[in-house]
Amino acid sequence: MTTLRPERYSALAIILHWAIALLLLFQIGLGWALEDLPKGAVQFSGYQFHKSVGIAILLLSLARLVVRLFKARPAPVQDGKAQMLLASAVHVLLYAVMILGPLTGWIIVSTAKVRLQTMLFGKVPWPDLPVGQAFHEPAEVLHGALGTVGMALIVLHVAGALYHHFKREDVIGRMLPAAIRSHGAIGIAGFAAIALGAGALICGLFLSFSGNKSPGAKPPGEVASGSAADVPIEEPSASASSEPAVAESAAATAAKASPWKLEKGGRLGFAAEYSGEAINGSFSRWDATIVFDPEDLPGSSIRATIDLASVDSGDSQRDDMLRSDSFFAVxxxxxxxxxxxxxKEAGQGRYVANGTLSLHGQRKPMALRFALKISGDKATATGNATLQRLSFGVGEAEWSATDQLKDAVGVNFNIKATRQAP
Structure with missing residues (x-):
């Protein structure tokens, strides 16, 4: 018994086709733009997003291949032998690009000297491939070429679809919902799809990634001017220590303590020692919620959040190492x-904020010492703290020895703030 081929692809095949097409064009544009992004946190954010989109394309492409193999589809449009051979070659090569592109990227990440945990869209951990370092360079070369090859194949694919459409052969319509039937409507839908694809490519080329924003603070319910709005406050789990709730409760019931808004130009830095050499760096993205009054210390509180990917130590290779799984594991x-x-007060104009630091999945007590000068509604503060990196698991394996890289790390800040209305 012969199974008749359908006039159109299945609904699932249609959805997967257009989703992959738009994502692939977006990914090609993004890939071309990555090298031009500013080094540091901006480029890091771009590469992390690029990896997430790549894995999404890989999974969707594998699903599309399964649908193609097991779901009935329309018969090939009859044409000249050369045209049909070219069409088949373009289809096969497109599948190769859709699958090999993400796979080679995955190999590059898995064999990189600086290992960074891949988190799909910042949420889902993705494992590395068990491949050797010898695969790194070939994968890098192939991955770089696939963007250009993929773009050329997409142009050929679109040109072939338009060629058949102008011959009044229903090729484009087979990949559209059955409700779109007339030749004119199919043509409009086809050109709309081309416009959407061009938009996806442009979106990838010019997508903006945050990174070089000035530090700032955000009072309750408000993002401060100059702060990193894309760095949300992380709420501890219910099973975690209850210190945040205590701090928030104190701020809420304070009679005098007022919120403060950080001004632009503040600095949050760190100092470490490696082989007798001082390493000084800073973070370009951080924010804080500050409620304070010297006359109401029980009602005062500090909550600061630091985007670790924004680390800047003056050396891009060292910054990549700090972001890697061996250190911050961002x-x-x-x-x-x-x-x-x-x-608590520690002298005239000097204070100690005792609290908890959450870093690298660990929570440890930390004392933050600072000097504060208030003049009307303006305040200037400088402070410092010391932490032991190994207690947070920062600097593992060969970096756990303290003969070269010292365990103690200093944290320092210098800020100006303006008092806000309660």
Whole structure:
């Protein structure tokens, strides 16, 4: 018994086709733009997103291949032998690009000297492939070429579809919902799809990634001017320590303590020692919620969140190492957070904020010492703290020895703030 081929592709095949087409064009544009992004946190964010989109394309392409193999589809349009051979070659090569592009990218990530945990869209951990370092360079060369090859194949694919459409052969319509039937409507839908594809390519080329924003603070319910709006405050789980709730409760019931908004130009830095050499760096993205009054210390609180991917130590290779799984592991733990539990006076204009630092999946107590000068509604503060990196699991394996890289790391800040209305 012969199974009749349908006039159109199945609904699932249609959905997968257009989803992959738009994502692939977006990914090609994004891939071309990555090298031109500013080095550091901006480029890091771009590459992380590029990896996520690539894995999404791989999974959708494998699903599309399964549908193609097991679901009945329309018969090939009859044409000249050369045209049919070219059409088949373009289809096969497109599948190769859709699958080999993400696979070679996955190999590059899995064999990189600086290992970074891949988190799909910042949420789902994705494993590395068990392949050797010898695969790195060939994968890198092939991956770079596939963008250009993929773009050429897409142009040929679109040209072939338009060629048949102008011959009044229903090729485009087979990949459209059955409701679109007339030749004119199919043509309009086809050109709309081309416009959407061009838009996806342009979107990838010019997509903006945050990174070089000035530090700032956000009072409750408000993002401060100059702060990193894309760095949300991480709420601890219910099973975690209750210090944040204590701090928030104190702020809510304070009679005098007021929120403060950080001004632009503040700095959050760190200092470490490697082989006797001082390493000084900073973070370009961080924010804070500050409620404070010297006359109401029980009602005062500090909550600061740092985007660890924004680390800048003055050396791009070292910054990549700090972001890697050996140190901050920003893929799995993108942010650090300090939440005060109490603030006490330590002398004239000097204070100690005791609290908890969450870093690299660990929560440890930390004391933040700072000097504060308030003049009307303006304040200037400088402060510092010391932490032991190994207690947070920062610097593992060969970096766990302290003869070269010291365990103690200093944290320092210098900020100006303006008092806000309660």
């Amino acid at each position: 893929g799995a733990h993108p942010k650090a957070q300090f939440v005060s539990t109490s603030i």
